[in-house]
Amino acid sequence: MAGVTLKNVVKYFDENEILKGIDLEIKDQEFMVLVGPSGCGKTTTLRIIAGLEDADGGEVLIGDQDVTNVLPKDRNIAMVFQSYALYPHLSVFDNMGFALKLQKVSKAEIKSRVDMASEILGLQDLLKRKPRQLSGGQRQRVALGRAIVRDPAVFLMDEPLSNLDAKLRVQMRGELKKLYERLKTTIVYVTHDQVEAMTLGTRITIMKDGHIQQVEKPLEVYDRPANMFVAGFIGSPAMNFLHGYIKKEEGKFVFVTDSIKVWLPDNLYTEFEALPDKEWVLGIRPEDVLDKQSAMYLKKDFNFLKAEVEFSEILGSENYIHLKAGKDRFVSKVDPHITPATSEKIEVAMDLRRMHLFDKENTLAVI
Ligand SMILES: Nc1ncnc2c1ncn2[C@@H]1O[C@H](COP(=O)(O)OP(=O)(O)OP(=O)(O)O)[C@@H](O)[C@H]1O
Ligand SMILES: [Mg+2]
CATH class of the missing domain: 3.40.50.300 (P-loop containing nucleotide triphosphate hydrolases)
Structure with a gap:
C-alpha cells in the first residue's frame, strides 16, 4: 500500500x-x-x-x-x-x-x-x-x-x-x-x-x-x-448567488441588491466591518431559503422577502421553487407539498447564518 x-x-x-x-x-x-x-x-x-x-x-x-x-x-x-x-x-x-x-x-x-x-x-x-x-x-x-x-x-x-x-x-x-x-x-x-x-x-x-x-x-x-466555482459545482440545485453591496443601517449590516435587502447575521459583524466597500457576491444554498411556514415554525430571526415563482420542479422528495425578485433569481428547496403556482408572489425566508460571501473580482470566499 x-x-x-x-x-x-x-x-x-x-x-x-x-x-x-x-x-x-x-x-x-x-x-x-x-x-x-x-x-x-x-x-x-x-x-x-x-x-x-x-x-x-x-x-x-x-x-x-x-x-x-x-x-x-x-x-x-x-x-x-x-x-x-x-x-x-x-x-x-x-x-x-x-x-x-x-x-x-x-x-x-x-x-x-x-x-x-x-x-x-x-x-x-x-x-x-x-x-x-x-x-x-x-x-x-x-x-x-x-x-x-x-x-x-x-x-x-x-x-x-x-x-x-x-x-x-x-x-x-x-x-x-x-x-x-x-x-x-x-x-x-x-x-x-x-x-x-x-x-x-x-x-x-x-x-x-x-x-x-x-x-x-x-x-x-x-x-x-x-x-464561487466550487460553491456552484458541488450541491444540487446549485448555490444561489446574489450580487450586491454591504451597507450599515441603524448600526446593523445589510446586504442590498437592486431589488432585495437582507439583514446580515450579528456574529459576523467584525468580518463585515473589515470589508472594503465594493460589490460582493452573497451565496446561499437552496435549502437555506425556506418557505414562510417552515421559517415561522422554526421561529428564527430570518429575513423574509417577497418573490415571484418562475417555475417549480417537484421531485417527490422535495420541490425546487425557482424565484425572481427584480433582477435577482434564486432557488428555494422546500417540502414537495408546498406547491405555489407559476407567477404567484410568495414570501420566503433566508437563513443567512449559513451564508457565504465571495469577492466578485477573484471569486474567492471571504466568509
Ligand atoms: N491525446 C490527446 N491529444 C490532444 N488533446 C487531448 C488528448 N487527451 C486529452 N486531451 C485534451 O485535454 C483536455 C483534458 O482531457 P481529459 O481527458 O483529461 O479531461 P477529463 O477531465 O477527463 O474530461 P471528461 O470528464 O470529459 O472525461 C481536454 O481538453 C482534451 O480535449
Ligand atoms: Mg475523463
Whole structure:
C-alpha cells in the first residue's frame, strides 16, 4: 500500500497546457475523488499517475518512490476504465486472472486470488460465463475483480460507473464503498458526478481548467467552498448567488441588491466591518431559503422577502421553487407539498447564518 504524490505536474497536448501545475498529496489508504467538468484534466491526471502518459514537467511519487521514469507495469497500480475493456473471448475467470498469468503467477495462486475477488464481488456463479452473457453491472464487477486480484498498492478508477443505468450506479456505488472498507487500499477515483464525489470520497479534489480548486473532505467542501466555482459545482440545485453591496443601517449590516435587502447575521459583524466597500457576491444554498411556514415554525430571526415563482420542479422528495425578485433569481428547496403556482408572489425566508460571501473580482470566499 502507498500514497500518491504529484508535484507541480504539467502536461501539454500540442501547444495547449492541459495540466497547469498540479500539486496533490493522496494519503495511503485514502479514497481520493477527482471531480470537475468535462475536459478539466481528470483522466489526464490519472493516466500520468498510471504512467500511460508522460508529464512534461513535475514529479509523480508512489509511496516514497519517484516513478516518473518507471514503466506502467512496474508501478504496482491497477486501473479500472470507464469502458470495462474485458476480453470477449475469455471467461470471467480468465479475464480476472489474465494479468496474473502474464506475470507467470502459478495456477494455484491465480485460482486462490480469483476466488477471493469473486467472493468479495459476488461473482462466484458467473466465473464460466463470457462477458456478453453478463449484465452491465456484472461486467463492471469483473473489471473491478481484474484490478483486485492484482493486489495493487493503488487503484486508479476512471468513471467506472458511468456506463451503468441510474439504479445500478447507485447499487455499485454502495458496493464500491463496501469494497473500500474491506480492502483499505489507496483509491484515486475520477468522476464528473458530484454525488459520487460526495458519497465515495474520504477527500475530494475539485479541478477546473487544469488547476486544482480545492482539496478537502466532502462536507468541508460543501460547507466551506473555497471559491464561487466550487460553491456552484458541488450541491444540487446549485448555490444561489446574489450580487450586491454591504451597507450599515441603524448600526446593523445589510446586504442590498437592486431589488432585495437582507439583514446580515450579528456574529459576523467584525468580518463585515473589515470589508472594503465594493460589490460582493452573497451565496446561499437552496435549502437555506425556506418557505414562510417552515421559517415561522422554526421561529428564527430570518429575513423574509417577497418573490415571484418562475417555475417549480417537484421531485417527490422535495420541490425546487425557482424565484425572481427584480433582477435577482434564486432557488428555494422546500417540502414537495408546498406547491405555489407559476407567477404567484410568495414570501420566503433566508437563513443567512449559513451564508457565504465571495469577492466578485477573484471569486474567492471571504466568509
Ligand atoms: N491525446 C490527446 N491529444 C490532444 N488533446 C487531448 C488528448 N487527451 C486529452 N486531451 C485534451 O485535454 C483536455 C483534458 O482531457 P481529459 O481527458 O483529461 O479531461 P477529463 O477531465 O477527463 O474530461 P471528461 O470528464 O470529459 O472525461 C481536454 O481538453 C482534451 O480535449
Ligand atoms: Mg475523463
